[in-house]
Amino acid sequence: MRLELRGITKRFGTFTANHRIDLTVEPGQIHCLLGENGAGKSTLMNVIFGLLQPDEGEMLIDGVVTRFADSGEAVRRGIGMVHQHFMLVPVFSVAENVVLGFEPTKSFDRLDHQRAREEIRSVSQTFNLEVDPDAIVEELPVGLQQRVEILKALSHDAELLILDEPTAVLTPQEIDALMAIMRSLAASGKSILFITHKLKEVKAIADVITVIRQGEVVGTAQASDSEAELASMMVGRDVNLTVDKVTVSPGEAVLTITDLVVRDDRGLPAVDGVSLTVRAGEIVALAGVQGNGQTELVEAIAGMRHVESGTITVRGVDITNRTPREVLDAGVGHVPEDRQLHGLVLSMSVADNLVLNTPRRAPFARHGSRNLAAVKSNAEALVTRFDIRTTSTQALVSSLSGGNQQKVIVARELSRPLSLFLASQPTRGLDVGSIEYVHRQIVRQRDDGIGVLIVSSELDEVLALGDRIAVMHTGRISGVVDPSTSRETIGLLMTGAHVEPADA
Amino acid sequence: MPESSPRRSIWARVTGQSPFVVTLFALVLGLVFGAIVIVTTTAPVLDAWRGFFTSWGAPGHAIKVTADNVGAAYRIMFTGSVFSPATLWHAITTGQGWSNALTPISETLTYATPLTIASIGVGIAFQTGIFNIGANGQAMMGGIAGAYVGTLIHLPTVLHLPFTLLAGIAGGVLAGSVPGLLKAYTGAHEVIVTLMFNYVVSAILLYTLLSTALQAPGQQNDIARTLDPSAQLAPLFGTASGLRVNYGLVIAAVVVLFAWWFLERSSLGFDFRVTGANPQAARASGINAKAVIILVFAISGGLAGLAGVTELAGFYKTLDGGFLVGNAGIGFTAITVSLLGRNKPIGIVWASLLFAALGVGGRAMQAATGIPLDLATVIQSAVVLFVATPVLVKEIFRLRTSPTTALQLATKGWGS
Incomplete structure (x- = not known):
């Protein structure tokens, strides 16, 4: 299928999400749409898929001007979409999910499982996509669930496949498998529109790259272009992909954790005898596969989870089992793992969120009455200083992109005098520009003599930021190593293997 | 297009x-x-x-x-x-019959007065993510406490009326704090506890009305003594006007202003709203959830109690077994009114006026058309x-x- 967009414009009120977008996807081509979060990629996809109607411009399919009234029409015309969040029924089998909505039936409207299974086998074979038709979707790993989504699209005879940020939830191996599938689909003549903000993937797979920024096409690029070139096109300025750090000598201990034991929600020990020290002016990066106790450790430090035994001190002050208020007052800044759940009140304004944990502190309140002028000027200063992209300080924080929401939290935590800066997955879901920015802020805190503890499941981030890297496995620290340690060694530590410590 | x-x-x-x-x-x-x-x-x-x-x-x-x-x-x-154009025109042109022309709006305001106060209390709880279904019981408790102070103590108005109103607030705080403390310390679900507590207060009402302390002398029925005139909310335009709208309206206005300030401008109100919008974020930001629960029930209950004592001191004057029962159960209507007003003070004022007008107008309609x-x-x-x-x-x-x-x-x- 050849898809051509001419001058597509989509507005929401006064906000223009897409402005005169031109784009052509040729048959058998893998076309990457590269852009930061909030650049208008998803809006454009929803326009193509018939979920939104463009305000201006036209769409041509194989040279014919086409307009979809709804997504059902798009599916019938051969457009398949794999959403970032899967649209599958978890308790149904693979076969049932694939035929959902177009079920083959026997007499009395009974589902014909046999035919459903055969249909899937034939599609699987044609495109070399192995999935057991009888497997229950929720029991499959995420990579296979995604494969079911692709199968579903293909079983509806999709000629153009839209993949919206498909790799965000996948492991490195699963990403490789997905890339192989994409290549073989393209080889069989399908067109693929691949939406992402990850540069490595774009370079690995794209035939053509279209970069959009703030709703407009800023140009096309080649897969052979360097990551730095792609990043600067996407962000609109030069981006530094490595973290610049000067060596500083760490000072006295800021955070001291001794023999800490913390239980998870099921009552099992999630942190099992952890001792760790973070000194002033150093970044300790806590690496590990998700679910090895990092979350519980951070929650215990932040005063949000009960400590069974052991102690936590910040600059000599015991904060073990203190309330979050007391921990905050001890000079701990905390960027929580789930920013929308713990870090923000989405239905409140940017200004209110920027004083969320200091509403009573002067000058924001006096005698129990809030000083909204001070709240506003604080917000204006922080929005400028941290480059938070928002229409106004009174805008609801829910209207901001993920990266800017994260900036709100970082700005709030860094606007108080801190001893310890604690950040869990600080760049999860953020685009290149925002990641660079958050990293720079973290390093700046370190340089200012604050102790920093970062928890991240991204090895790149751990290696780029950490002055020391602590690896966690099943609730214990399996090793504390130097950032010059090889990825293989750290990977081994993440699986719990015993490795000779590089830093004694 | x-x-x-x-x-x-x-x-x-x-x-x-x-x-x-x-x-x-x-x-x-x-x-x-x-x-x-x-x-x-x-x-x-x-x-x-x-x-x-x-x-x-x-x-x-x-x-x-x-x-x-x-x-x-x-x-x-x-x-x-609201008003009848003909009667109003008559009053304007002749200067006569003002009382007649203003009676409808006066009645609406009279009914809206306690309803607004109670609804504000419910609305503040809603904004904190708390369902206070017990406003009626809390209002009843306010009425009972008000009746004690209003009938058993005899003081000049400047002292007696404030004491009566404060007693009403205290009664509401008391009735609201029981579910509040239960929720804060045991995690009991407030919907169940507040709802059930309404029945407890109903029983207390009947009991106190038949007790010798409150029951009117010579009465066998569940009727209390009438409040001292010094404990009553006087009609705004004097008894001679015949208009029932009373100084409770001033109290309601103060409550609305207070609630607006509290929710929009006070630090505690900010904590309440953060808790209501995202309890997890509230906790992470150092807001004490227990304190918020206890305080919101005290405030919500206190306002309901004030609504009850306003209803008593401004309208009924005498506590009896029918106080806030059935159609008169403003504490229940307050839940609906608060939702209609989107839990915001100004919205609640309009919603209360609408509900009061529909009730008052409905009675006129029934009388005139059947x-x-x-x-x-x-x-x-x-x-x-x-x-x-x-x-x-x-x-x-x-x-x-x-x-x-x-x-x-x-x-x-x-x-x-």
């Missing part, structure tokens, strides 16, 4: 944005719904429609009878609760139903849904 025609854009501009507009259209739909009820339950109208095919003039007659009946009902509802007062309840309920389904209202009136001002649901389900 429909969006680009100027007529459409003006319509969209007028109607697209405010939740207030949706509420207004919900009222229109509620009145339409009420009209259907009138048509299908009034014999003369039904008779006229039954004869629809009997003669050439019959269809016109049927429509006329319908319009007459519905028109009369709604006209009397309006003149009975259409049962229950029609007012039907309209009230229909309006709330339509407000609760903004999507339906927007669809019916083709209102533009703007993504930036998408309506928030007033509540998020049973808070835990």
Whole structure:
């Protein structure tokens, strides 16, 4: 299928999400749409898929001007979409999910499982996509669930496949498998529109790259272009992909954790005898596969989870089992793992969120009455200083992109005098520009003599930021190593293997 | 394109944005719904429609009878609760009969006074994510406490009235704190506890009314002594005016101003709203959840208690077994009113006025046309139903849904 967009414009009120977008996807081509979060990629996809109607411009399919009234029409015309969040029924089998909505039936409207299974086998074979038709979707790993989504699209005879940020939830191996599938689909003549903000993937797979920024096409690029070139096109300025750090000598201990034991929600020990020290002016990066106790450790430090035994001190002050208020007052800044759940009140304004944990502190309140002028000027200063992209300080924080929401939290935590800066997955879901920015802020805190503890499941981030890297496995620290340690060694530590410590 | 025609854009501009507009259209739909009820339950109208095919003039007659009946009902509802243009004109031109002309609005304000206070209390709890279904019991407790102070102590007005009102607040705080403490310390679900506590207070009311302390001398029934005049809220325009609207209105105004300041400007109100909007973030930000729960029940209960004592001191003057029972149960109506007003003080004022006007007008309508007062309840309920389904209202009136001002649901389900 050849898809051509001419001058597509989509507005929401006064906000223009897409402005005169031109784009052509040729048959058998893998076309990457590269852009930061909030650049208008998803809006454009929803326009193509018939979920939104463009305000201006036209769409041509194989040279014919086409307009979809709804997504059902798009599916019938051969457009398949794999959403970032899967649209599958978890308790149904693979076969049932694939035929959902177009079920083959026997007499009395009974589902014909046999035919459903055969249909899937034939599609699987044609495109070399192995999935057991009888497997229950929720029991499959995420990579296979995604494969079911692709199968579903293909079983509806999709000629153009839209993949919206498909790799965000996948492991490195699963990403490789997905890339192989994409290549073989393209080889069989399908067109693929691949939406992402990850540069490595774009370079690995794209035939053509279209970069959009703030709703407009800023140009096309080649897969052979360097990551730095792609990043600067996407962000609109030069981006530094490595973290610049000067060596500083760490000072006295800021955070001291001794023999800490913390239980998870099921009552099992999630942190099992952890001792760790973070000194002033150093970044300790806590690496590990998700679910090895990092979350519980951070929650215990932040005063949000009960400590069974052991102690936590910040600059000599015991904060073990203190309330979050007391921990905050001890000079701990905390960027929580789930920013929308713990870090923000989405239905409140940017200004209110920027004083969320200091509403009573002067000058924001006096005698129990809030000083909204001070709240506003604080917000204006922080929005400028941290480059938070928002229409106004009174805008609801829910209207901001993920990266800017994260900036709100970082700005709030860094606007108080801190001893310890604690950040869990600080760049999860953020685009290149925002990641660079958050990293720079973290390093700046370190340089200012604050102790920093970062928890991240991204090895790149751990290696780029950490002055020391602590690896966690099943609730214990399996090793504390130097950032010059090889990825293989750290990977081994993440699986719990015993490795000779590089830093004694 | 429909969006680009100027007529459409003006319509969209007028109607697209405010939740207030949706509420207004919900009222229109509620009145339409009420009209259907009138048509299908009034014999003369039904008779006229039954004869629809009997003669050439019959269809016109049927429509006329319908319009007459519905028109009369709604006209009397309006003149009975706001003002009658004729009487008002008479008062303006002759200077006579002002009392007559102002009686309808006075009645509406009288009913709206305690309702507003109680609804504000419920609304503050809602904004904190707390369902206080016990406002009626708390108001009743306020009435009981007020009756003790208002009948057993004898003081000059400057002391007696404030003490009576404070007693009412204290009674409400007491009744509200029981569920509050239970929730804060044991995690008991506030909906169950507040709801059940209403029955406890009802029993306390009857018990105290039959006790020798409160019962009027020589009485065998559940009637208390009348409040001392020094403990009563006097009519705003003097007893001679015949208008029942009383100084409770001033209290309600103060409460509205306080609630606005509290929610929008105070630090504690900020904590409350953060807790209501995202309890997890509230905890992470160092807000003490237990303290918030205990305080919100005290404030919500205190306001309900104030509503109860205002109702007693301004309207009934005598506590009896029918106090806040059945249709008079303002604590229950307050839940609906608060939702209708989107839990915001100003919205609650309008919603209370609407509910009071429908009630007062409904009584006038019943007296004049024989259409049962229950029609007012039907309209009230229909309006709330339509407000609760903004999507339906927007669809019916083709209102533009703007993504930036998408309506928030007033509540998020049973808070835990």
